[in-house]
Amino acid sequence: MRTALTDMLGVDVPLVGFNRSPGVVAEVTRAGGFGVLAATSYSPEELDVQLTWIEERVQGRPYGVDLLVPATTTVGDPADLVASLRAQIPAEHIEFVRGLLERYGVDPGDLSRGFGAADDQVEGIAPTGVEALLDVAFSHDISLVANALGPPPPSLVERGRKAGVAVAALVGRAEHALRQLDAGVDLLVAQGTEAGGHTGTVATMVLTPEIVHIAGDTPVLAAGGIASGAQMAAALALGAAGVWCGSVWLNSVEDITPVHVKRKFQTAASTDTVRSRTRTGKPARQLRSAWHDEWERPGSPEPLGMPLQMMLAKDAWQRIDAAAEAGAEGARELESFFVGQVVGSFEEPRPTARIVAEIAAECEERIAGLWRML
Amino acid sequence: MRTALTDMLGVDVPLVGFNRSPGVVAEVTRAGGFGVLAATSYSPEELDVQLTWIEERVQGRPYGVDLLVPATTTVGDPADLVASLRAQIPAEHIEFVRGLLERYGVDPGDLSRGFGAADDQVEGIAPTGVEALLDVAFSHDISLVANALGPPPPSLVERGRKAGVAVAALVGRAEHALRQLDAGVDLLVAQGTEAGGHTGTVATMVLTPEIVHIAGDTPVLAAGGIASGAQMAAALALGAAGVWCGSVWLNSVEDITPVHVKRKFQTAASTDTVRSRTRTGKPARQLRSAWHDEWERPGSPEPLGMPLQMMLAKDAWQRIDAAAEAGAEGARELESFFVGQVVGSFEEPRPTARIVAEIAAECEERIAGLWRML
Numbered sequence: 001m002r003t004a005l006t007d008m009l010g011v012d013v014p015l016v017g018f019n020r021s022p023g024v025v026a027e028v029t030r031a032g033g034f035g036v037l038a039a040t041s042y043s044p045e046e047l048d049v050q051l052t053w054i055e056e057r058v059q060g061r062p063y064g065v066d067l068l069v070p071a072t073t074t075v076g077d078p079a080d081l082v083a084s085l086r087a088q089i090p091a092e093h094i095e096f097v098r099g100l101l102e103r104y105g106v107d108p109g110d111l112s113r114g115f116g117a118a119d120d121q122v123e124g125i126a127p128t129g130v131e132a133l134l135d136v137a138f139s140h141d142i143s144l145v146a147n148a149l150g151p152p153p154p155s156l157v158e159r160g161r162k163a164g165v166a167v168a169a170l171v172g173r174a175e176h177a178l179r180q181l182d183a184g185v186d187l188l189v190a191q192g193t194e195a196g197g198h199t200g201t202v203a204t205m206v207l208t209p210e211i212v213h214i215a216g217d218t219p220v221l222a223a224g225g226i227a228s229g230a231q232m233a234a235a236l237a238l239g240a241a242g243v244w245c246g247s248v249w250l251n252s253v254e255d256i257t258p259v260h261v262k263r264k265f266q267t268a269a270s271t272d273t274v275r276s277r278t279r280t281g282k283p284a285r286q287l288r289s290a291w292h293d294e295w296e297r298p299g300s301p302e303p304l305g306m307p308l309q310m311m312l313a314k315d316a317w318q319r320i321d322a323a324a325e326a327g328a329e330g331a332r333e334l335e336s337f338f339v340g341q342v343v344g345s346f347e348e349p350r351p352t353a354r355i356v357a358e359i360a361a362e363c364e365e366r367i368a369g370l371w372r373m374l
Numbered sequence: 375m376r377t378a379l380t381d382m383l384g385v386d387v388p389l390v391g392f393n394r395s396p397g398v399v400a401e402v403t404r405a406g407g408f409g410v411l412a413a414t415s416y417s418p419e420e421l422d423v424q425l426t427w428i429e430e431r432v433q434g435r436p437y438g439v440d441l442l443v444p445a446t447t448t449v450g451d452p453a454d455l456v457a458s459l460r461a462q463i464p465a466e467h468i469e470f471v472r473g474l475l476e477r478y479g480v481d482p483g484d485l486s487r488g489f490g491a492a493d494d495q496v497e498g499i500a501p502t503g504v505e506a507l508l509d510v511a512f513s514h515d516i517s518l519v520a521n522a523l524g525p526p527p528p529s530l531v532e533r534g535r536k537a538g539v540a541v542a543a544l545v546g547r548a549e550h551a552l553r554q555l556d557a558g559v560d561l562l563v564a565q566g567t568e569a570g571g572h573t574g575t576v577a578t579m580v581l582t583p584e585i586v587h588i589a590g591d592t593p594v595l596a597a598g599g600i601a602s603g604a605q606m607a608a609a610l611a612l613g614a615a616g617v618w619c620g621s622v623w624l625n626s627v628e629d630i631t632p633v634h635v636k637r638k639f640q641t642a643a644s645t646d647t648v649r650s651r652t653r654t655g656k657p658a659r660q661l662r663s664a665w666h667d668e669w670e671r672p673g674s675p676e677p678l679g680m681p682l683q684m685m686l687a688k689d690a691w692q693r694i695d696a697a698a699e700a701g702a703e704g705a706r707e708l709e710s711f712f713v714g715q716v717v718g719s720f721e722e723p724r725p726t727a728r729i730v731a732e733i734a735a736e737c738e739e740r741i742a743g744l745w746r747m748l
Contacts, residue, residue: 001747001748002747003747173643173644173645174643174644174645174718192577192579193567193577194576194577194579194580200645201645202568202644202645202715202718203566203567203568203577203578203579203598203599203715204577204579205566205568205577205578205579205598205599205600205605205608206568206599206605206644206714206715206716206718206719207644209602209604209605209719210644210718210719224577224579225577225579225580226579228583230583230611230612230613231579231580231583231612233608233611233744234579234607234608234609234611234612235608236611236744236747237604237607237608237610237611237740237741237744238604238605238608239604269547269548270547270548270576270580270581270584271547271548271574271575271576340580341576341577341580342580344548344576344580344584345580345583345584364748366611367611367741367744367745367747367748368745368748370607370610370611370741370744370745371741371742371744371745373375373376373377373610373741374375374738374741374742
């Protein structure tokens with residue numbers, strides 16, 4: 001297939017695979033698509049190791065990274081920032097999470113002392129932390145940097161231009177797209193409300209043509225609700241130059257999501273996700289579980305903003321994940337992860353390369369089928 | 375174009391146009407699509423007049439009607455049912471709506487006495503009322519009866535079989551589709567969350583292939599987010615045999631929606647709708663306005679169920695519509711109507727026939743464009 005995306009990135013299949021597992025990223029690229037590593041939770045050292053590993057696997061084929069790069073560049077010690085943020089988490093919220101964990105038999109530990117687990121990630125989105133991650137990324141043979149946190153700073157756009165690295169941005173509404181285009185991005189990803197993770201309210205069917213109309217010559221990928229060749233063909237019909245898939249890889253054999261979460265995904269219906277602020281502070285789609293029921297109960301506190309809610313929740317989630325892994329029943333009731341409405345289509349896990357091949361083949365079949373309708 | 379829908383209904387374009395304006399219904403059919411009259415708010419006498427008018431316009435071309443037919447057939451006097459329901463509306467809710475209208479300068483009238491305006495509609499969904507409407511519909515040359523209120527009763531399916539009238543059902547999730555198939559419907563409409571009116575939570579991009587997979591040989595139409603040929607091509611790529619469009623006609627010249635509501639639609643963005651229970655008691659997508667802000671304010675009552683909330687709201691909405699028509703500023707702030715997220719694409723109103731022709735032409739262009747990508 002040939003689209004503006006295959007031309008821009010030099011790939012065979014206009015399909016971007018977004019995932020935090022280096023194995024998935026490498027396999028998407030090796031199968032003819034374009035793998036993008038969700039790198040926000042890596043330290044610079046970890047990122048360096050992972051990108052080196054990916055490059056050994058892909059042998060010159062193109063891939064990219066996804067970071068949270070803030071538009072404003074304040075200066076300061078990340079440790080000070082973390083301490084200052086931590087002090088802003090109300091005692092009521094800490095007590096609520098402690099009580100929630102205890103009710104489900106998960107050891108809350110000494111939550112009041114820390115949330116240490118989330119500190120790395122906060123450092124990663126603090127300006128100095130991001131610069132270190134960007135330095136690592138640009139020292140590798142990347143073809144694309146994606147940023148989901150507002151418009152990229154001019155320094156990133158310039159850096160991308162110089163290095164021949166495309167800068168991509170995820171958008172959920174028209175105004176965001178206009179801001180991203182003003183900032184000079186090379187590629188827009190129109191992400192519909194059905195997507196996993198942070199999403200807006202507008203569905204892919206409506207959002208994609210709206211963003212394509214605004215974007216002019218800038219290529220637009222469709223994201224949200226795309227896990228099959230039929231859905232990829234639909235996205236191309238809407239004017240997208242390709243698709244950005246996230247959730248589908250969570251059911252691949254290379255994905256690092258814990259096996260008991262994957263099993264929950266496999267039995268979930270498309271109606272079993274919820275767009276909730278309880279995990280990061282911003283609306284993000286995830287599998288509905290007892291965790292969300294607890295936060296929605298009358299008397300529960302309102303979720304905090306980002307990054308406070310993320311700091312509050314992330315340490316709790318590490319404890320929940322560990323307890324669920326160890327077989328604790330209550331923890332498994334709470335267990336969840338970011339996933340889109342396509343979770344309802346998950347069956348047995350498949351190798352990533354096979355998923356790419358099947359999506360591409362079905363997409364071509366669907367297009368041929370449409371042609372025969374005329 | 376040729377699909378299972380064009381074969382089943384004998385139309386040129388696999389596009390169903392759903393609207394309460396007889397003029398829109400007739401024009402969709404005359405333009406080669408299939409018009410369906412939203413007939414729930416008509417009395418039997420009115421319906422008879424409207425269907426006679428439509429038939430004069432379409433001259434033998436096929437069209438259908440949409441009713442709310444309950445699956446259970448209790449017997450009783452509709453007047454008793456209305457009185458019994460009216461008595462169940464809490465005084466708190468009546469006072470809240472009265473206060474709301476007064477704050478926006480709309481005369482609430484004597485709300486405590488009646489909600490008379492809604493009585494016709496309640497009679498229309500009471501079993502005896504529906505039977506009278508069905509008798510009228512089957513005395514005309516209809517080709518399809520659609521039902522949005524759960525599975526059709528066996529009597530309706532049988533009546534449809536005998537008369538050669540297809541029975542269609544709108545579904546928003548897989549379980550509903552299974553129940554409709556068990557009841558023997560001839561056509562399923564998979565309606566995504568982005569649609570106007572009553573909707574579920576799953577987006578068209580995800581719901582359509584899910585329902586197509588379940589439906590086997592039963593044709594499936596996609597609804598929600600479809601107002602252009604690009605979106606129609608996308609729906610066909612997802613496996614739909616055609617599309618069911620509602621919102622797009624609200625911006626046609628034949629549509630009977632008041633002109634000041636249409637103007638609000640034309641300036642609205644795709645993010646300006648809300649899925650709210652405040653108008654009918656069930657989640658229905660509509661244009662967000664001051665009405666919804668008032669119901670969401672802390673201290674406002676929870677919306678009632680259906681049909682109580684519909685009875686409570688409908689009389690208020692007749693007063694709001696009338697006051698807005700007369701130019702009252704406050705009423706125009708409250709003013710709203712059911713519409714999907716495609717409202718963001720509304721520009722100048724076009725004749726219905728031109729909308730059908732443009733959708734069909736763009737759909738074919740998009741399919742040809744996809745073919746060239748291969």
